[in-house]
Amino acid sequence: MxxxxxxxxxxxxxxxxxxxxxxxxxxxxxxxxxxxxxxxxxxxxxxxxxxxxxxxxxxxxxxxxxxxxPAVYANAERIRIRNPFRTIVLPWSEVADVRAGYSTELTTHAGVTYQLWAVPVSLRERKRAARKASRQSQDDPYGRSSVHADVRDTAARVAAADRAAVDLRELAEGAAHRGDRPATETASVRWxxxxxxxxxxxxxxxxxxxxxx
Known part of the structure; x- marks a missing residue:
């Protein structure tokens, strides 16, 4: 059988x-x-x-x-970064961090840094989100709010680039928890x-x- x-x-x-x-x-x-x-x-x-x-x-x-x-495509297995002149494919096992400073960047464990052109950082949007979060905390210093209101306002309190960086880090962390699972993607850079x-x-x-x- x-x-x-x-x-x-x-x-x-x-x-x-x-x-x-x-x-x-x-x-x-x-x-x-x-x-x-x-x-x-x-x-x-x-x-x-x-x-x-x-x-x-x-x-x-x-x-x-x-x-x-410019675009970034990410799933549970890998991230594909399409920049102006290159396309970079990396399994999450090779990604050390994704952060949004003055630009959104991905750093590998080998110390190589790639910019994510598709996720531009707007300092004006970041300041506006910080002011909104500050006003909301002053309106209710004890943090009393309904669950629905908190979920609804979360996106407004964080700039788009920062949200994208958080989402990508969560995908990387999710892949790290499945570390015993073999990667189906290999790293590659194509012009x-x-x-x-x-x-x-x-x-x-x-x-x-x-x-x-």
């Missing part, structure tokens, strides 16, 4: 962290660049269309890299050639066109 096949490990859905403001600004900047460049491309004369094409080829990938591309290549070609083409008149 054959032994039953063990059930496969559950697949944990990714939690996604990214900047909504960055997405909106990126889409608007790309649309503006395409509109101005497209007008010069179709209505310009002489070498203007070629310069417009080279400029768009150089600018649009860079705008997308710094605004639309975003889909961004670098067109931006480099456009820049070189634009420099050549400008240099040759």
């Amino acid at each position: 054959t032994s039953p096949t063990p059930a496969p490990e559950p697949v944990h859905a990714d939690r996604t962290f990214r900047s909504a403001a960055g997405l909106v600004c990126g889409v608007l900047l790309i649309a503006l660049t395409a509109w101005i460049g497209g007008d010069a491309l179709f209505r310009g004369d002489g070498r203007t269309p070629w310069k417009a094409l080279a400029g768009m080829l150089a600018a649009i990938p860079l705008i997308a890299a710094f605004t639309v591309r 975003a050639y889909e961004v670098i290549a067109p931006a480099a070609v456009g820049t070189v083409l634009l420099v050549v066109l400008l240099a040759t008149g």
Whole structure:
């Protein structure tokens, strides 16, 4: 009699962290660049269309890299950091800490630090959250509040980057409690050639066109 096949490990859905403001600004900047460049491309004369094409080829990938591309995907097994020019995949066993200071950073046990571009730190938002927390503590110095009110106001008292750092640390700590479980992901760093290549070609083409008149 054959032994039953063990059930496969559950697949944990990714939690996604990214900047909504960055997405909106990126889409608007790309649309503006395409509109101005497209007008010069179709209505310009002489070498203007070629310069417009080279400029768009150089600018649009860079705008997308710094605004639309950054994202962090995390689940119970690993974290995947998509920065402007690199994608870093790390199992939680290699992550030492995630903290939000002047920027959000992840540090590995080997001492390597990666910035999380998708989780920008807003000092203004942090100060606003601190003022709100201070006002609430002054309104009720004994901390009397209902459970529902406390849960509802927690997000308002903490800046978005600080909340994201806490959530990521909790995922890392959860993985540490399952230390006897073998990691299914391996660490890797991949350069975003889909961004670098067109931006480099456009820049070189634009420099050549400008240099040759």
